[in-house]
Amino acid sequence: MQLNDLYRDVILDHNRRPRNFGPLERATASVEGSNPLCGDRLTLRLRLDDESIGDIRFEGEGCAISTASASLMTEAVKGKSRSEALALFARVHRLLTEDDASVDEALGKLAALSGVREFPARVKCASLCWHTLASALQASEPLHLPAVSTE
Amino acid sequence: MMNLSAGHPAAPAAPPTLSAAPAAIPTAARPAASGFDVDAVRRQFPLLARSVHGKPLAYLDNGASAQRPESVIRAVDDYERHHHSNIHRGVHTLSGEATQLYEDARDRVVGFLNARSRHEIVFVRGTTEAINLVAQSHARSTLRPGDEVLITHLEHHANIVPWQIVCDQTGATLVVVPIDQNGEVHAEQVEARMSSRTRILAMAHVSNALGTVLPVRRLVASARARGIVTLIDGAQAVPHIPVDVQALDCDFYAFSGHKLFAPTGIGVLYGREALLERMPPWQGGGDMILTVAFERTTYNGLPHKFEAGTPNISGAIGLGAALDYLQQLDLPTAHAHEHALLDYASSRLAAVPGLRIVGQARDKASLVSFIVAGIHPHDLGTILDQDGVAIRTGHHCAMPVMTFFGLPATARASFAFYNTFDEIDRLVAGVHRAKAMFA
Numbered sequence: 001m002q003l004n005d006l007y008r009d010v011i012l013d014h015n016r017r018p019r020n021f022g023p024l025e026r027a028t029a030s031v032e033g034s035n036p037l038c039g040d041r042l043t044l045r046l047r048l049d050d051e052s053i054g055d056i057r058f059e060g061e062g063c064a065i066s067t068a069s070a071s072l073m074t075e076a077v078k079g080k081s082r083s084e085a086l087a088l089f090a091r092v093h094r095l096l097t098e099d100d101a102s103v104d105e106a107l108g109k110l111a112a113l114s115g116v117r118e119f120p121a122r123v124k125c126a127s128l129c130w131h132t133l134a135s136a137l138q139a140s141e142p143l144h145l146p147a148v149s150t151e
Numbered sequence: 152m153m154n155l156s157a158g159h160p161a162a163p164a165a166p167p168t169l170s171a172a173p174a175a176i177p178t179a180a181r182p183a184a185s186g187f188d189v190d191a192v193r194r195q196f197p198l199l200a201r202s203v204h205g206k207p208l209a210y211l212d213n214g215a216s217a218q219r220p221e222s223v224i225r226a227v228d229d230y231e232r233h234h235h236s237n238i239h240r241g242v243h244t245l246s247g248e249a250t251q252l253y254e255d256a257r258d259r260v261v262g263f264l265n266a267r268s269r270h271e272i273v274f275v276r277g278t279t280e281a282i283n284l285v286a287q288s289h290a291r292s293t294l295r296p297g298d299e300v301l302i303t304h305l306e307h308h309a310n311i312v313p314w315q316i317v318c319d320q321t322g323a324t325l326v327v328v329p330i331d332q333n334g335e336v337h338a339e340q341v342e343a344r345m346s347s348r349t350r351i352l353a354m355a356h357v358s359n360a361l362g363t364v365l366p367v368r369r370l371v372a373s374a375r376a377r378g379i380v381t382l383i384d385g386a387q388a389v390p391h392i393p394v395d396v397q398a399l400d401c402d403f404y405a406f407s408g409h410k411l412f413a414p415t416g417i418g419v420l421y422g423r424e425a426l427l428e429r430m431p432p433w434q435g436g437g438d439m440i441l442t443v444a445f446e447r448t449t450y451n452g453l454p455h456k457f458e459a460g461t462p463n464i465s466g467a468i469g470l471g472a473a474l475d476y477l478q479q480l481d482l483p484t485a486h487a488h489e490h491a492l493l494d495y496a497s498s499r500l501a502a503v504p505g506l507r508i509v510g511q512a513r514d515k516a517s518l519v520s521f522i523v524a525g526i527h528p529h530d531l532g533t534i535l536d537q538d539g540v541a542i543r544t545g546h547h548c549a550m551p552v553m554t555f556f557g558l559p560a561t562a563r564a565s566f567a568f569y570n571t572f573d574e575i576d577r578l579v580a581g582v583h584r585a586k587a588m589f590a
Contacts, residue, residue, distance in 0.1 A: 006533065039545060064527060
């Protein structure tokens with residue numbers, strides 16, 4: 001278990017300069033994610049054009065793992081269909097929680113999250129934004145959802 | 152006569168060698184030797200000898216829970232091996248032994264707090280249960296709509312939520328005294344909020360999130376002069392400050408065993424006898440009754456009226472052993488050592504660029520809450536853990552304090568007398584390492 005396996009350069013970079021960070025006009029879904037015990041809090045907003053994610057942005061504050069995970073996620077799912085994004089959520093979930101989950105090229109930069117599973121206390125940080133996304137994509141009224149937590 | 156001495160063994164003799172000699176570290180900034188033999192004390196706490204991620208453990212999370220000395224571990228072990236039975240019940244030998252060990256532990260608490268009698272010492276699960284007991288028994292049976300319960304802004308959730316619940320139940324109002332930017336509670340501000348409707352003042356002795364020591368003596372005197380019942384949450388105070396409930400003159404004082412080198416699941420509510428007598432039971436069951444009939448049940452006397460069901464017997468015995476341990480320690484010197492650790496940690500951390508200490512009260516107990524610009528406390532906690540340095544990160548069950556300072560969380564290093572200046576150096580080195588990583 002190595003610290004630089006958790007804090008890879010991609011993670012540190014996305015923590016320093018989170019992509020798709022800020023408010024989103026004309027959002028069709030807005031969901032809060034909150035892990036109050038450790039102080040991670042994010043608001044995820046997205047706009048669905050037909051069945052695909054036309055735009056997605058997030059705001060909030062959190063640790064490097066939760067911030068980078070949200071930043072990487074928004075890059076990965078933008079332009080994807082609802083079902084493609086949910087399939088990616090399932091793969092990332094396995095990557096974070098299953099020791100034998102494979103890291104293939106299709107994951108792209110998201111592979112940087114594979115170090116998190118060696119730090120069980122931090123899995124909830126990386127998975128918060130993904131559960132928040134899944135909640136937004138699966139809801140029938142995605143502007144009035146209860147906050148999501150992974151604690 | 153049965154021999155119960157094995158239940159309270161003296162502290163073990165120190166082994167001849169320490170596994171790892173302390174590294175040579177510049178000592179210029181450290182206070183002169185205090186005469187406190189911290190190495191000898193550390194040898195009495197077996198857990199402190201372990202390593203974490205291949206590094207010697209530096210346990211700086213004592214505010215969350217302290218480690219146990221060998222004598223406490225042995226007392227619990229001895230009880231489990233030789234004396235366990237249920238208490239206050241059987242005529243057989245074991246029940247008598249267990250009862251005596253349990254009640255002996257209560258007598259040690261009487262001495263530790265300088266209570267007037269054993270009737271004033273109720274064993275509970277911890278500080279949280281003690282406060283809930285007072286809220287649901289004393290407060291619920293006496294508060295009327297419009298009455299006020301006074302607390303401060305720096306309370307632990309355990310000294311907020313029980314009062315919110317009982318205020319909801321009775322129509323009373325919770326009044327919160329503000330803190331200042333240093334994390335201090337000003338006595339005048341508390342007194343200014345004491346009104347003719349104030350019935351209860353509940354406050355921490357020491358803030359778990361900020362380290363602030365509250366002016367409890369003055370505030371208890373002010374409250375008593377107005378007929379206000381006082382409760383002090385002593386969870387963070389008992390390991391660091393001598394407590395004399397008669398000198399404090401408070402009505403209730405609560406603390407947890409596990410922050411005082413005893414097991415988890417045992418704690419103490421001290422209550423003024425006259426008040427406890429008037430209070431209704433808060434839980435019904437065995438041990439708290441004298442007679443039970445379907446028409447009418449009569450309650451047991453103090454303190455058993457508040458101890459329904461089989462209690463945490465081994466925990467109480469462990470607590471008694473912890474108090475014995477503290478008694479044989481030179482406490483004034485131990486506390487002076489803790490203060491030297493606090494001063495050293497505060498000055499070394501304050502010198503780190505970008506680091507801000509949260510909670511700068513003039514009178515502080517032995518903990519430092521801090522944030523580092525650009526590094527979330529959770530990341531700092533993980534990085535320090537890789538160095539074997541254990542600190543707490545998060546909101547410390549004091550979310551209103553975090554909200555006041557506009558922070559989601561802080562990192563907190565909290566010290567016991569067994570901590571060393573070397574461990575603080577490792578904490579500071581870890582902070583520098585995290586800064587380099589996140590730069």
